[in-house]
Amino acid sequence: MPKVTFKDDDLTVECEQGANLRDVAQNEGASIPFGCEQGICGTCLSRVPAGDENLSDMEDQEKETLAAMGAEPGERLICQCRVEGDVTLESAH
Ligand code: FES
Secondary structure, eight states: OOEEGGGGGGGGEETTTEHHHHHHHHHHTTTOOOSSSSSSSTTTTTEEEEOOBBBBBOOOOHHHHHHHHTOOEEEGGGOOOOOOOOOEEEOOO
């Protein structure tokens, strides 16, 4: 099973292949904040220092929001990601 590491919380958990990353974060009590949960508000923006390739590809909505926010490469909207393999997340700010 894929492992998800939340660096800010010093927390590593396992989840189902294809799991919604927002669900994993919320169910495990990670400190990533969420707002709209639809890839619009940008509240859940996080840096992905490792395993970016193991997250689902970006949909247009996420790309639009990241561009509007001036997000850096390697940052994702966690509410829009599915987990396909091991990944590490940390706060973007
Ligand atoms: S919670 Fe709004 S973009 Fe993820």
